[in-house]
Amino acid sequence: MKNVVKLLEEYFGRKVLEDLKKCKNPSLELISRTLSNAYFDEKSGLIKLGSKKEKRSFLSLGQTKKFMQTLLVASQIKKNLEENQPAIGTRQLFYLLKHTIPGTNENTFDDQKKESDPIIEDIEVSLDVLREQLGLFAVPDGYIVGPMVAYDKKTGDILDYTKMGLGGGAIPALVEEEFYQIKEISAKFVLVVEKYQVWQLLNQEKFWDKHNCLLLTGKGQAARSTRRLLARLNREFNLPVYVFTDLDPWGFYIYSVYKQGSIKLAFFSEKAGVPRAKFLGLTTKDIEKYGIQKTNWIKLNQLDYKRIKELKNYPWFKRKEWQEELKRLEKFGYKVESDSLVTKKIEFTANVYLPDKIENQDFLP
Amino acid sequence: MKNVVKLLEEYFGRKVLEDLKKCKNPSLELISRTLSNAYFDEKSGLIKLGSKKEKRSFLSLGQTKKFMQTLLVASQIKKNLEENQPAIGTRQLFYLLKHTIPGTNENTFDDQKKESDPIIEDIEVSLDVLREQLGLFAVPDGYIVGPMVAYDKKTGDILDYTKMGLGGGAIPALVEEEFYQIKEISAKFVLVVEKYQVWQLLNQEKFWDKHNCLLLTGKGQAARSTRRLLARLNREFNLPVYVFTDLDPWGFYIYSVYKQGSIKLAFFSEKAGVPRAKFLGLTTKDIEKYGIQKTNWIKLNQLDYKRIKELKNYPWFKRKEWQEELKRLEKFGYKVESDSLVTKKIEFTANVYLPDKIENQDFLP
Numbered sequence: 001m002k003n004v005v006k007l008l009e010e011y012f013g014r015k016v017l018e019d020l021k022k023c024k025n026p027s028l029e030l031i032s033r034t035l036s037n038a039y040f041d042e043k044s045g046l047i048k049l050g051s052k053k054e055k056r057s058f059l060s061l062g063q064t065k066k067f068m069q070t071l072l073v074a075s076q077i078k079k080n081l082e083e084n085q086p087a088i089g090t091r092q093l094f095y096l097l098k099h100t101i102p103g104t105n106e107n108t109f110d111d112q113k114k115e116s117d118p119i120i121e122d123i124e125v126s127l128d129v130l131r132e133q134l135g136l137f138a139v140p141d142g143y144i145v146g147p148m149v150a151y152d153k154k155t156g157d158i159l160d161y162t163k164m165g166l167g168g169g170a171i172p173a174l175v176e177e178e179f180y181q182i183k184e185i186s187a188k189f190v191l192v193v194e195k196y197q198v199w200q201l202l203n204q205e206k207f208w209d210k211h212n213c214l215l216l217t218g219k220g221q222a223a224r225s226t227r228r229l230l231a232r233l234n235r236e237f238n239l240p241v242y243v244f245t246d247l248d249p250w251g252f253y254i255y256s257v258y259k260q261g262s263i264k265l266a267f268f269s270e271k272a273g274v275p276r277a278k279f280l281g282l283t284t285k286d287i288e289k290y291g292i293q294k295t296n297w298i299k300l301n302q303l304d305y306k307r308i309k310e311l312k313n314y315p316w317f318k319r320k321e322w323q324e325e326l327k328r329l330e331k332f333g334y335k336v337e338s339d340s341l342v343t344k345k346i347e348f349t350a351n352v353y354l355p356d357k358i359e360n361q362d363f364l365p
Numbered sequence: 366m367k368n369v370v371k372l373l374e375e376y377f378g379r380k381v382l383e384d385l386k387k388c389k390n391p392s393l394e395l396i397s398r399t400l401s402n403a404y405f406d407e408k409s410g411l412i413k414l415g416s417k418k419e420k421r422s423f424l425s426l427g428q429t430k431k432f433m434q435t436l437l438v439a440s441q442i443k444k445n446l447e448e449n450q451p452a453i454g455t456r457q458l459f460y461l462l463k464h465t466i467p468g469t470n471e472n473t474f475d476d477q478k479k480e481s482d483p484i485i486e487d488i489e490v491s492l493d494v495l496r497e498q499l500g501l502f503a504v505p506d507g508y509i510v511g512p513m514v515a516y517d518k519k520t521g522d523i524l525d526y527t528k529m530g531l532g533g534g535a536i537p538a539l540v541e542e543e544f545y546q547i548k549e550i551s552a553k554f555v556l557v558v559e560k561y562q563v564w565q566l567l568n569q570e571k572f573w574d575k576h577n578c579l580l581l582t583g584k585g586q587a588a589r590s591t592r593r594l595l596a597r598l599n600r601e602f603n604l605p606v607y608v609f610t611d612l613d614p615w616g617f618y619i620y621s622v623y624k625q626g627s628i629k630l631a632f633f634s635e636k637a638g639v640p641r642a643k644f645l646g647l648t649t650k651d652i653e654k655y656g657i658q659k660t661n662w663i664k665l666n667q668l669d670y671k672r673i674k675e676l677k678n679y680p681w682f683k684r685k686e687w688q689e690e691l692k693r694l695e696k697f698g699y700k701v702e703s704d705s706l707v708t709k710k711i712e713f714t715a716n717v718y719l720p721d722k723i724e725n726q727d728f729l730p
Binding site: 080085086087088089090091092095096098099100107137139140141143150152154155157158159163164165166167168169170171172173174179180195196197200201204205219294295296337339340342343346 | 445450451452453454455456457460461463464465472502504505506508515517519520522523524528529530531532533534535536537538539544545560561562565566569570584659660661702704705707708711
């Protein structure tokens with residue numbers, strides 16, 4: 001584990017101090033988080049940040065405030081870590097930092113989203129650590145069940161995800177090693193379910209028990225810690241990951257965020273992506289193969305068509321299989337929700353569709 | 366526990382059959398769910414539905430489709446219960462019902478929100494049961510920790526909420542007696558925390574352990590099962606409920622929904638309200654009393670002022686204490702978020718503010 005306090009000291013403290021001692025304009029070199037510095041790395045299959053750097057210096061009219069803010073965020077984080085404070089939320093950090101500069105009417109910070117949040121990201125990128133390792137957390141969302149035992153290092157609790165009831169286990173905000181140790185896993189794969197309702201039905205049907213897997217839902221677009229937990233399961237335990245979404249561009253995109261990440265959070269994507277994840281469905285071919293009837297279909301609207309076009313242009317959708325699937329979807333002209341499979345039979349998803357797809361490894365890449 | 370299948374049979378089946386046998390126009394009498402039939406009942410302190418009824422009959426051009434839809438929903442629910450199917454989501458129910466009527470181009474249902482969801486509510490109201498008792502669930506959201514042990518009747522799992530780690534226990538979608546038995550509670554009260562970040566910090570500080578309470582968050586506006594679980598804790602175990610929100614009209618309203626419910630879901634409010642809940646803060650007086658500094662204040666905007674005016678006019682905010690507090694808030698001209706209390710000290714909320722308020726029973730009604 002990295003000594004984060006030492007890193008903060010070196011990167012943000014000592015560097016500035018040296019500059020000052022040499023009567024130089026104090027400055028920091030930060031990796032640029034502009035969209036133009038994000039790219040899809042074919043080799044790793046992940047969206048990454050490039051190496052472009054930008055200078056942030058004190059004696060530069062446009063940068064002075066941001067320079068000060070950067071040091072304030074870094075020093076508050078260092079203080080909290082040194083004092084062994086509990087982890088706090090980004091809103092709470094914002095308030096800890098916000099104050100009027102004595103003798104002026106100027107506030108250090110006025111806006112969390114525009115000012116303190118981006119600097120947290122700057123620090124994560126510069127030190128190559130996640131904010132959770134800096135004692136910060138984001139609001140979680142998502143549930144997991146199945147044969148996994150974890151140990152909460154802060155509370156000493158043993159969490160057995162085969163014994164979490166119909167509600168399942170809450171995916172915590174803090175799933176980094178420092179907080180959350182994955183102790184035992186006998187599951188053979190992770191099934192990620194886009195929709196909560198589908199997940200809940202599968203949990204009631206004990207799908208995870210019958211198929212010896214972990215059953216996870218991020219309730220639509222996944223929260224930060226849901227993505228990180230999934231990445232840890234894949235990277236540390238080599239568990240295959242299959243993602244089950246609706247047949248529509250929104251479902252496809254949710255899959256791609258689990259797999260490659262997103263341009264907007266390129267740095268986090270490196271840490272939280274699961275490049276070997278597979279798309280289990282729904283696919284256009286499934287509709288025919290499983291005879292999903294027309295009453296389950298919903299006409300694609302203009303927004304859907306627009307989104308399909310955008311997806312076609314993302315480099316991580318350039319693989320032949322995806323270009324073809326996107327074309328087939330356009331041609332088909334309908335979307336089909338995973339919830340709708342109950343029309344075949346309530347137990348169809350659990351007893352036919354999923355086992356069949358997994359057995360035949362009938363996936364998109 | 367009610368025999369729901371029998372109720373469905375009598376209310377929706379036998380009644381229509383009798384009409385048909387007598388060659389009468391088949392009809393149903395349903396309690397009206399219009400806003401004008403909802404009212405605040407001073408005596409119980411709950412928002413309730415009045416007794417106004419409306420007839421829905423088959424041979425009435427404007428009602429024929431809805432009449433058919435009502436019987437379709439009722440019979441699908443009955444079928445699922447009789448076949449002992451797992452509970453399903455409202456989207457899944459919609460798909461089970463949606464089909465093209467043979468020989469026509471007409472669908473039974475085209476829109477979940479406008480067509481099948483309202484009928485679910487009609488059936489809940491008519492039979493005086495909750496949808497969860499009809500084998501339907503809504504997407505949950507919220508966490509709970511503290512000295513409570515529950516038993517999941519469907520999975521057989523024992524859920525000990527003192528052993529849920531930093532993530533806490535997920536509040537399940539299904540918290541009715543049929544699914545979820547609350548076995549042991551040694552907690553003395555429930556602290557409901559509006560904001561996730563504040564809840565998470567309190568959980569890390571083991572507030573629930575030090576003060577022998579249950580610590581619950583609904584992450585803003587609470588989901589259905591979060592409200593029902595809270596009502597059960599209050600009604601069945603007589604646990605006092607204290608609600609901790611931001612000092613702003615939005616926080617006050619969230620409190621009022623936990624307490625009295627909402628006009629829009631008047632029937633559910635009767636079942637899920639906690640009329641004896643108390644508002645713990647933040648209040649305008651707290652700002653002065655605890656010396657919450659000006660950098661924590663955010664100017665009220667036009668939307669905030671408008672909302673304050675609306676709150677003043679709600680019958681359940683008519684009590685003197687609330688009218689005065691709303692006036693004080695207008696006069697103060699700022700809102701203050703509960704997250705911001707960390708500026709006093711990170712542990713201020715857990716070690717000073719909350720214990721002090723609870724000790725002195727310094728609440729608004």
